[in-house]
Amino acid sequence: xxxxxxxxxxxxxxxxxxxxxxxxxxxxxxxxxxxxxxxxxxxxxxxxxxxxxxxxxxxxxxxxxxxxxxxxxxxxxxxxxxxxxxxxxxxxxxxxxxxxxxxxxxxxxxxxxxxxxxxxxxxxxxxxxxxxxxxxxxxxxxxxxxx
Ligand SMILES: [Zn+2]
Numbered sequence: 001x002x003x004x005x006x007x008x009x010x011x012x013x014x015x016x017x018x019x020x021x022x023x024x025x026x027x028x029x030x031x032x033x034x035x036x037x038x039x040x041x042x043x044x045x046x047x048x049x050x051x052x053x054x055x056x057x058x059x060x061x062x063x064x065x066x067x068x069x070x071x072x073x074x075x076x077x078x079x080x081x082x083x084x085x086x087x088x089x090x091x092x093x094x095x096x097x098x099x100x101x102x103x104x105x106x107x108x109x110x111x112x113x114x115x116x117x118x119x120x121x122x123x124x125x126x127x128x129x130x131x132x133x134x135x136x137x138x139x140x141x142x143x144x145x146x147x
Contacts (some may be wrong), residue, residue, distance in 0.1 A: 001041045001119055008039035008130050018044040018091025029105060043095040050098060051081040053145055057098065068099040068115045080120075080142045088146065094120040105144055 003011070008021055021039040028034070050057065056078035060071035072078055080096075095117035104113040126139060 002038045003041060005037050005039060005132070006059065008041075009127075010128055010132065011041070012125070016092040019093040020044065040094065041119070043091070043093045045089070045091045045094045046117070047082065047090070047094050047097055048086045050096070051083055051086075051145060051147075053079075053081040053143075055079040056064060056083075061103075063093060063103070067097060070098045070100050070115075072100065080140065082142055082144055084144050084146055085091065090120075090122070092122045092125050095121060104141075 002024055008077070011019060012021065020042045022042060024036045024038040024040055025033045026036055056072055056073050056076040057080075058073055059066075060069055060074075062069040096119075099115040099117050101115045102113050103115050104111075120142065129137070134140075
Protein backbone atom coordinates (compact mmCIF):
# COMPACT_ATOMS: atom_id res chain seq x y z
CA UNK A 1 0.00 0.00 0.00
CA UNK A 2 1.38 3.39 -1.01
CA UNK A 3 0.66 6.67 0.78
CA UNK A 4 1.88 10.20 0.15
CA UNK A 5 4.62 11.70 2.33
CA UNK A 6 2.21 13.78 4.38
CA UNK A 7 0.06 10.82 5.40
CA UNK A 8 3.20 8.72 5.97
CA UNK A 9 4.43 11.43 8.34
CA UNK A 10 1.15 11.47 10.26
CA UNK A 11 1.18 7.67 10.54
CA UNK A 12 4.81 7.65 11.66
CA UNK A 13 4.13 10.21 14.39
CA UNK A 14 1.07 8.42 15.74
CA UNK A 15 2.86 5.77 17.76
CA UNK A 16 1.38 2.90 15.76
CA UNK A 17 2.71 -0.61 16.28
CA UNK A 18 3.73 -3.01 13.53
CA UNK A 19 4.21 -0.39 10.80
CA UNK A 20 7.31 0.55 8.82
CA UNK A 21 7.90 2.50 5.63
CA UNK A 22 9.98 1.99 2.52
CA UNK A 23 10.89 4.40 -0.26
CA UNK A 24 9.12 4.17 -3.64
CA UNK A 25 11.10 4.53 -6.86
CA UNK A 26 10.41 4.75 -10.56
CA UNK A 27 13.00 2.73 -12.47
CA UNK A 28 14.14 3.63 -15.99
CA UNK A 29 16.51 1.60 -18.12
CA UNK A 30 18.64 4.57 -19.11
CA UNK A 31 18.00 7.18 -16.46
CA UNK A 32 18.28 4.96 -13.41
CA UNK A 33 16.03 5.31 -10.41
CA UNK A 34 14.02 8.32 -9.29
CA UNK A 35 12.55 8.46 -5.81
CA UNK A 36 8.86 9.36 -5.76
CA UNK A 37 7.12 11.41 -3.02
CA UNK A 38 5.36 8.31 -1.70
CA UNK A 39 6.04 5.69 0.95
CA UNK A 40 5.17 2.01 0.95
CA UNK A 41 3.53 0.80 4.15
CA UNK A 42 4.86 -2.50 5.45
CA UNK A 43 3.35 -4.60 8.22
CA UNK A 44 5.49 -6.50 10.71
CA UNK A 45 2.78 -8.96 11.74
CA UNK A 46 1.00 -11.60 9.66
CA UNK A 47 -2.34 -12.90 10.95
CA UNK A 48 -2.99 -16.63 11.29
CA UNK A 49 -5.08 -18.15 8.46
CA UNK A 50 -8.72 -17.03 8.42
CA UNK A 51 -11.32 -19.06 10.29
CA UNK A 52 -13.17 -21.52 8.01
CA UNK A 53 -16.30 -19.63 9.03
CA UNK A 54 -15.22 -16.87 6.67
CA UNK A 55 -17.30 -16.61 3.52
CA UNK A 56 -16.74 -15.26 0.02
CA UNK A 57 -13.06 -16.26 -0.09
CA UNK A 58 -12.17 -19.25 -2.22
CA UNK A 59 -8.94 -20.84 -3.33
CA UNK A 60 -8.77 -20.42 -7.10
CA UNK A 61 -5.31 -21.27 -8.35
CA UNK A 62 -3.48 -21.89 -5.12
CA UNK A 63 0.25 -22.10 -5.37
CA UNK A 64 2.14 -24.98 -3.77
CA UNK A 65 2.52 -23.17 -0.45
CA UNK A 66 -1.27 -22.82 -0.10
CA UNK A 67 -1.15 -19.09 0.65
CA UNK A 68 -1.30 -17.44 -2.72
CA UNK A 69 -4.19 -17.52 -5.19
CA UNK A 70 -7.30 -16.73 -3.17
CA UNK A 71 -10.22 -15.22 -5.00
CA UNK A 72 -13.35 -13.34 -3.90
CA UNK A 73 -16.24 -14.46 -6.12
CA UNK A 74 -18.90 -11.77 -5.86
CA UNK A 75 -21.88 -14.15 -5.60
CA UNK A 76 -21.04 -14.87 -1.96
CA UNK A 77 -21.01 -12.06 0.65
CA UNK A 78 -17.47 -11.40 1.80
CA UNK A 79 -17.01 -12.02 5.50
CA UNK A 80 -13.62 -12.18 7.22
CA UNK A 81 -13.77 -14.21 10.42
CA UNK A 82 -11.02 -14.71 12.99
CA UNK A 83 -10.96 -16.65 16.22
CA UNK A 84 -10.70 -14.50 19.35
CA UNK A 85 -7.34 -16.11 20.10
CA UNK A 86 -6.02 -14.93 16.70
CA UNK A 87 -6.31 -11.33 17.88
CA UNK A 88 -4.20 -11.74 21.02
CA UNK A 89 -0.97 -10.75 19.30
CA UNK A 90 -2.10 -8.18 16.73
CA UNK A 91 -0.48 -4.80 16.07
CA UNK A 92 -2.10 -1.66 14.72
CA UNK A 93 -1.10 -2.72 11.21
CA UNK A 94 -1.25 -6.38 10.14
CA UNK A 95 -1.59 -8.35 6.93
CA UNK A 96 -3.58 -11.47 6.11
CA UNK A 97 -1.88 -14.85 5.85
CA UNK A 98 -3.81 -15.31 2.59
CA UNK A 99 -2.61 -13.59 -0.58
CA UNK A 100 -5.16 -12.46 -3.15
CA UNK A 101 -5.26 -11.79 -6.86
CA UNK A 102 -3.82 -13.30 -10.00
CA UNK A 103 -0.19 -14.17 -10.59
CA UNK A 104 1.47 -13.52 -13.93
CA UNK A 105 5.20 -13.39 -14.41
CA UNK A 106 7.14 -14.38 -17.51
CA UNK A 107 10.45 -12.80 -16.55
CA UNK A 108 9.43 -9.19 -17.25
CA UNK A 109 8.33 -7.29 -14.15
CA UNK A 110 6.91 -4.37 -16.16
CA UNK A 111 3.76 -6.33 -17.05
CA UNK A 112 3.78 -8.84 -14.19
CA UNK A 113 0.98 -9.34 -11.67
CA UNK A 114 1.80 -10.40 -8.14
CA UNK A 115 -0.65 -11.59 -5.49
CA UNK A 116 -0.72 -9.54 -2.30
CA UNK A 117 -2.07 -9.83 1.25
CA UNK A 118 -4.80 -7.57 2.57
CA UNK A 119 -4.09 -5.11 5.35
CA UNK A 120 -5.92 -5.42 8.67
CA UNK A 121 -5.73 -2.37 10.88
CA UNK A 122 -7.08 -1.20 14.21
CA UNK A 123 -9.69 1.59 14.44
CA UNK A 124 -6.84 3.95 15.37
CA UNK A 125 -5.38 3.56 11.88
CA UNK A 126 -8.78 3.79 10.23
CA UNK A 127 -9.32 7.09 12.06
CA UNK A 128 -6.05 8.55 10.73
CA UNK A 129 -6.97 7.65 7.13
CA UNK A 130 -10.50 8.94 7.65
CA UNK A 131 -9.30 12.26 9.12
CA UNK A 132 -6.86 12.66 6.20
CA UNK A 133 -9.81 12.47 3.80
CA UNK A 134 -8.64 9.25 2.14
CA UNK A 135 -11.51 7.63 0.26
CA UNK A 136 -9.76 5.15 -2.01
CA UNK A 137 -10.18 2.06 0.14
CA UNK A 138 -12.93 -0.45 0.77
CA UNK A 139 -13.05 -0.76 4.54
CA UNK A 140 -14.55 -3.94 5.95
CA UNK A 141 -15.03 -4.87 9.60
CA UNK A 142 -13.85 -8.32 10.58
CA UNK A 143 -15.93 -10.73 12.66
CA UNK A 144 -14.64 -12.55 15.68
CA UNK A 145 -15.81 -15.95 16.90
CA UNK A 146 -15.12 -17.61 20.21
CA UNK A 147 -13.50 -20.86 19.21
ZN1 LIG B 1 3.26 -19.77 -2.73
